[in-house]
Amino acid sequence: MRNIPILTATLLSLCSNITASATTTDKAVKEKTYPSAYLGVGGGMDFGGLGGRLELMATRSVGLFAGAGYNFNGAGYNFGLNVKVAPEENIHAVFSAMYGYNAVLLVKNADGSIGHAKTYYGLTVGGGGEFLVGSKKQNKLTLQALVPVRNREFYRDAAAVNARYFPVALSLGFHVAIR
Numbered sequence: 001m002r003n004i005p006i007l008t009a010t011l012l013s014l015c016s017n018i019t020a021s022a023t024t025t026d027k028a029v030k031e032k033t034y035p036s037a038y039l040g041v042g043g044g045m046d047f048g049g050l051g052g053r054l055e056l057m058a059t060r061s062v063g064l065f066a067g068a069g070y071n072f073n074g075a076g077y078n079f080g081l082n083v084k085v086a087p088e089e090n091i092h093a094v095f096s097a098m099y100g101y102n103a104v105l106l107v108k109n110a111d112g113s114i115g116h117a118k119t120y121y122g123l124t125v126g127g128g129g130e131f132l133v134g135s136k137k138q139n140k141l142t143l144q145a146l147v148p149v150r151n152r153e154f155y156r157d158a159a160a161v162n163a164r165y166f167p168v169a170l171s172l173g174f175h176v177a178i179r
Contacts, residue, residue: 044171
């Protein structure tokens with residue numbers, strides 16, 4: 001009988017250790033590891049036009065990227081930074097800032113040939129969403145609205161040829177996680 005309090009204390013201590021161990025394991029499962037990088041294909045300024053993009057994850061919320069592709073006037077490139085809000089969620093917001101090509105002006109002649117073609121470079125900022133896909137929710141689809149900060153030369157050249165342009169561009173891509 002005298003051993004019952006000691007036995008009870010031992011069982012309670014053992015149960016609390018098991019519970020603490022299970023809680024730690026549950027946290028480890030919830031805090032799944034994140035990819036160290038993503039390799040993607042798509043279209044948009046962050047892909048250099050129609051092309052590819054490599055994103056290296058500095059932290060779970062911050063990625064550094066470089067994209068290269070075809071921008072309808074030749075090779076295009078961009079490099080920048082992505083900041084993710086609540087990246088552990090399957091759908092989360094992302095904000096971007098990048099430098100590289102942010103406009104292409106193509107002017108066709110009456111016969112359909114290209115009379116003037118020029119690529120412009122500068123800062124672009126934007127935001128959108130990332131949608132984690134796949135059985136492990138590691139790959140992602142991205143959709144962003146990008147606002148290019150275009151230089152005076154672009155506006156002057158566009159006005160000279162009465163070019164129409166959009167003040168906002170879209171980016172869409174699919175990215176595969178790299179461990």
